[in-house]
Amino acid sequence: xxxxxxxxxxxxxxxxxxxxxISGSHGIAKPIDMISFPNEFLLFINNVxxxxxxxxxxxxxxxxxFAPTGxxxxxxxxxxxxxxxxxxxxxxxxxKSNPEIQLKFIDVRIHExxxxxxxxxxxxxxxxxxxxxxxxxVPELNVANDNAKQLVELLQSAGVPMEGEDHYGGxxxxxxxxxxxxxxxKQMIEIYTRPDSAHPEPGSTHQMMNDDxxxxxxxxxxxxxxxxxxxxxxKSKGPQMFNQGLSVEQIQRYFQVLDQMVxxxxxxxxxNKTIQFG
Numbered sequence: 215x216x217x218x219x220x221x222x223x224x225x226x227x228x229x230x231x232x233x234x235x236i237s238g239s240h241g242i243a244k245p246i247d248m249i250s251f252p253n254e255f256l257l258f259i260n261n262v263x264x265x266x267x268x269x270x271x272x273x274x275x276x277x278x279x280f281a282p283t284g285x286x287x288x289x290x291x292x293x294x295x296x297x298x299x300x301x302x303x304x305x306x307x308x309x310k311s312n313p314e315i316q317l318k319f320i321d322v323r324i325h326e327x328x329x330x331x332x333x334x335x336x337x338x339x340x341x342x343x344x345x346x347x348x349x350x351x352v353p354e355l356n357v358a359n360d361n362a363k364q365l366v367e368l369l370q371s372a373g374v375p376m377e378g379e380d381h382y383g384g385x386x387x388x389x390x391x392x393x394x395x396x397x398x399x400k401q402m403i404e405i406y407t408r409p410d411s412a413h414p415e416p417g418s419t420h421q422m423m424n425d426d427x428x429x430x431x432x433x434x435x436x437x438x439x440x441x442x443x444x445x446x447x448x449k450s451k452g453p454q455m456f457n458q459g460l461s462v463e464q465i466q467r468y469f470q471v472l473d474q475m476v477x478x479x480x481x482x483x484x485x486n487k488t489i490q491f492g
Contacts, residue, residue: 232362232382234355236475237488246315246346249279252286258308259288267297268304282344285320289336298322301337316343353474361460362491364406365468371405372397383492388476391489395473403465410459 378384
C-alpha cells in the first residue's frame with residue numbers, strides 16, 4: 215500500500231484528531247445535547263437489561279442535533295408487542311431517575327431496509343425538558359494530528375515537561391504550563407506554523423499548488439470540521455490529499471482554550487492539575 219492509500223485509509227477511518235482535556239473531567243457533570251443523548255439513553259437501557267428488546271438509539275438527524283430538546287428513535291430487536299409495551303415503562307423509569315431530562319413517548323413506526331426489505335419497528339421519543347444545559351461546560355480542545363504535534367513541540371520548547379510516548383498521547387502539568395505561558399509570544403508561535411499543502415497520488419498527472427485555494431488560511435474553520443487531512447478527489451486530473459495548514463491566529467486560539475482549562479482547574483480546585491491529550 216503506497217503512502218497515498220495509507221493516508222486515504224486513515225482519513226476514511228477518521229483517525230486524524232487529538233483531544234486535549236482536563237484529567238478526571240469525565241466525572242464532571244456536563245450539559246447533554248441531542249447529539250450526545252443517544253449514548254446516555256443506550257447506557258440506561260443496558261443497565262435495566264433493555265438490550266434484550268431494544269437494539270439501538272439514534273437521534274432525528276433532520277432536527278438540530280446540538281439542541282437541548284428534540285426527538286430520538288429507539289429501535290426494537292424484533293417486531294413484538296412486549297417491546298412496544300415496555301417502551302412506555304422504560305420512559306417512566308427514566309423520568310423518575312433523571313429529573314433534569316424528561317421524555318415523552320410519541321408513537322411506534324416501521325423502518326424498512328430498502329435492500330433486504332426487512333422491517334424493524336422503532337419508537338419515537340421526544341425530549342421535552344432538558345435542564346442540563348444550565349451546567350457549566352468543561353473546556354476541551356480538539357485539533358488535527360499534525361497540529362497536535364506542532365502544539366506539543368511548541369509547549370516543550372517553552373519548557374513544559376511532557377509525560378507520554380509521542381505527540382499524539384500524553385499529559386502535562388497545568389501549573390507548569392501556566393508558568394511557561396508568558397514565554398509563548400507571537401515570534402515563538404510563528405516557528406510552528408504550517409502552510410497549506412496538497413499531494414497528488416503517485417502516478418497522477420494532477421499537480422495542485424496552494425494558490426488553487428486562493429492562499430486562504432483556515433482561521434474561521436475549526437479542526438473538528440476537517441478531522442485533519444481532507445481527501446479531495448478530482449476524477450479528471452486524479453485524486454490528491456489536501457493537508458490543512460496551521461496559522462498564528464489558530465495556534466493563539468488553541469492557547470486561549472488551554473488558558474480556560476487552567477482557570478477551570480483552579481476555580482474548581484481540581485486536585486489532579488493535569489491536562490491530558492490523546
